[in-house]
Amino acid sequence: MTTTLTVEGMSCDGCEQSVVAALESVGGVKSATADHESNTANVEGDADPLDLVVAVNDAGYEAQA
Template identity: 75%
Template sequence: MTTLTVEGMSCESCEATVVEALEGVDGVERASADHEDDAATVEGDADPLDLVTAVNEAGYDAQA
C-alpha cells in the first residue's frame, strides 16, 4: 500500500477526481482519497512516482 499526501482537495468531488487519476495508473488495484486528511491511499504495485505524476496532472499537489 502507498499513501500520498495530496494538497488542494476541498470536497468529495476533488476526492473523486484524485481517485479517478490514480485508478488510471498501471498497477493500481484500488484507490481512495480523503480531503479532510489531505491523503490518498493506493493498493497495488504501481510506481509511486507515476502516482504522484497522475495526481499532479489532475491539478493537485501530491507527494509520496
C-alpha cells in the first residue's frame, strides 16, 4: 500500500532526508521518499497514516495524510 502525505516546511535535500528518516522509523514502513519541490512524501508499507503524520510532525515539519 502507498500512502502519500502533504508535508510543509521542507526546503532542501537535507529536509527530505529528515522526513524520510522520520517516516522509516515508523513500524510497518518498507520504504519512504520525500520531495521538497512538490511538498509530498510517499510511503510504501502498512503503517497507520496517523502514525506517519505524527512522526513527521515530531521531526519539525507539518504533515497531512
